[in-house]
Amino acid sequence: MIQPTAVKLHMHHINKSFAGVHALKDVDFTVQGGEIHALLGANGAGKSTLMKILSGAYQADGGAIRINEQTITIESPADAKAAGIHCVYQEVDTALVPSLTVCENILLDRKPKGKGSRWLRWNSMYQEAEAILCEIGYEIPVREKAENLTLSEKQIVLIARAVSQQAKCVIFDEPTAPLSLEEAERLFRVMNRLKAEGVACIFISHRLPEIMAVCDRVTVMRDGCHVWTKSTEELQISHIVEAMLGKTFQEEYPKAEAAIGETLLEVRGVRQGTKVRGVDFQVRSGEVVGIVGLVGAGKTELSRLLFGADAMEEGEVVLGGQTVRLCEPRDAVRAGIVLVPEERRKEGILVDESIRANLTLPILNRFAAGGFIRRNEEKEHARRMIGNLGVKTPDEEEQVGYLSGGNQQKVVIGKWLATEADVFLFDEPTKGVDVGAKRDIFTLIGRLAQAGKGIVYLSCEIAEIIGVSDRVLVMCDGRIVRELTGNEVTSENILLYASGGESHEEK
Structure with a gap:
């Protein structure tokens, strides 16, 4: 130990x-x-x-x-x-063997090798793994396979492995x-133990x-x-x-001045199970509407419903005065609604493809003729977008998975710009990016607002919501529980309503 x-x-x-x-x-x-x-x-x-x-x-x-x-x-x-010297990475699955148990992963580097070490004393190993987990304040079933653990539990297994090897x-x-936030707090307690x-x-x-x-x-x-x-x-x-x-x-959160026009998007009574329970709100052209809530409030689920990624049980989405039918994401894109998802590597980009392929995917038909792609035009469009977005890369053929988190996010946003969408949904758009990339993303959102687009900014980052939004809608337990404007938009008020500090009847 x-x-x-x-x-x-x-x-x-x-x-x-x-x-x-x-x-x-x-x-x-x-x-x-x-x-x-x-x-x-x-x-x-x-x-x-x-x-x-x-x-x-x-x-x-x-x-x-x-x-x-x-x-x-x-x-x-x-x-x-x-x-x-040991590492605990964000992408823990690269350091664990998913098919092995918690015990085997903790003691992975200490398995017996060579002749005379053919037999493992499993009961002793289980007891040792349990003792290590207990030392850092966790109880995880040591016989459970790593693939069945949560992300935070997988990180704890990596920390336990470091503990088992006398980490300095x-x-x-x-x-x-x-x-x-709760999982992060538990991790901090373990770090303080170390x-x-x-x-x-x-x-x-x-x-x-x-x-x-x-x-x-x-x-x-x-x-x-x-x-x-x-x-x-x-x-x-x-x-x-x-x-x-x-x-x-x-200004940590640069807010561009934009003319706010007529109502562009109306969301009426949107519902899906217990995650989204009768949500109503409006977005006007040139307006940034912030939707803020704690983890589990239903923000991501709402964004997926508005993008057609999941089917709503009830409700109506009206864009430009016309009701739109959202059965799949293609319907949303055709109508003029696009999403920058929280999980960009899983849902926002093709990590194994080039920047060019990612930036031109939604508009590939513009470069097609007779079943062939006009590659030079496609490349020129990609180069122009890379310059406009400020993506740091040697060229447009760089594999997007090799870019930093901030540059990947710029590609996720950039692929939608040429679609001429009217409404942009941003779900936790600054997750895992540094302050410089955040500034670039906020600037880009400001340009979209100035161009008359409607912006829905969903985040649990209260400071960001306050900095970029024209209006703030607080979400709790699948509902919009409060709208805040002007001097009401404070971190104290947001936390109060986001944590259920006032009755949901006060809307």
């Missing part, structure tokens, strides 16, 4: 280049045992490269890694684990991105309020360089944002 330790891990003058381009330039980074240390930076800042060097996925071109002043060599993930340093790479045991925890997250609440120190990187390391006690979120962007972020 983990024993208290005074470990000090220091990455000294780390350099790394790819094809002659400097990804890391003389970077120093230090984390102490018994602290949670945030590593922050915009996409391309170098933080992921630095952590891949620490975890053995990459090898540095220069520099040294020291633990308690002793230089260590890390040339592979096995070397990193042998040194006590654990890297948490965007671990809260797929989690609910901290109390003397483990050095490195925390990478785009959610800055989490950083301020959980971390002891913050290191910011930009353009492959170390900017500064400071205690969270002396910081405000605005300081971090400015350091990440390299310039003052005057």
Whole structure:
């Protein structure tokens, strides 16, 4: 089990280049045992490269890694684990074997090998796995297969594996991105247990309020360089944002001035089971309507109904004065309603296809003649969209799955722009993207509003809702329970109504 330790891990003058381009330039980074240390930076800042060097996925071109002043060599993930360095990734399924049990996954790297080690003492293994889970405050059936666990439970299994191997340093790479608020809080409790045991925890997250609440120190990187390391006690979120962007972020949520016109979309009595229970609202041209609620409020389910991805049991959707029949997403797109979904990699993009293919998919017929695609025209359209969206990529043929989260999201939005849709539904559009990409997305939403489009912005991020919306609708238990405007739009009011603090009769 983990024993208290005074470990000090220091990455000294780390350099790394790819094809002659400097990804890391003389970077120093230090984390102490018994602290949670945030590593922050915009996409391309170098933080992921630095952590891949620490975890053995990459090898540095220069520099040294020291633990308690002793230089260590890390040339592979096995070397990193042998040194006590472990990772808990956002996409946990890449690190677990789904067909194996919880016990087998926890003790995976300790299975007996070689002659004379043919037999496993299963009862002892089960007891050890249970004891490890108990140490970090969890009870998960150790005989359950990993494929049957929730995302948060899978993360705990990875943490338990690190505990079983006497971890000295654990890297948490965007671990809260797929989690609910409650699940994230449980993860933080586990991280604090590790901290109390003397483990050095490195925390990478785009959610800055989490950083301020959980971390002891913050290191910011930009353009492959170390900017500064400071205690969270002396910081405000605005300081971090400015350091990440390299310039003052005057308005974290840029709100473009747009003329609000006539009613464009009417939603009347939309219902589906207990998830969406009689929702009514309107959206006018040029208006951004924010729909905010806690996890499980029904926001995603509502967006899928309005896009025709799921069938509504009751209700009516009126667009431009005409009732539209939404049996499938194709009906919504034809009518002029498009969706930027929460799960972009599963539902928003084709991760194995090129940026070009993704950007032109909804309008491919425009480039077709006689059964053939006019490829040059298609490529030119893709290049133009890449420039307009600010997608960072070598060219339009780059596989979209290799892009950063923010650039993937720009592609998800960009594929709809040429469809001339009237209503854009955004479901948690900034999930897993950095502050720079968020700013680009908010700017793009502002342009759509200025073009007379109707925007429905669904999110549990209260600050974003306040920053980008013209009106705010609070959702709780499948219903719109309150409309807030003007001075009523405060985080306190939103939390009050979103958590059921007032009667649902007050609409």
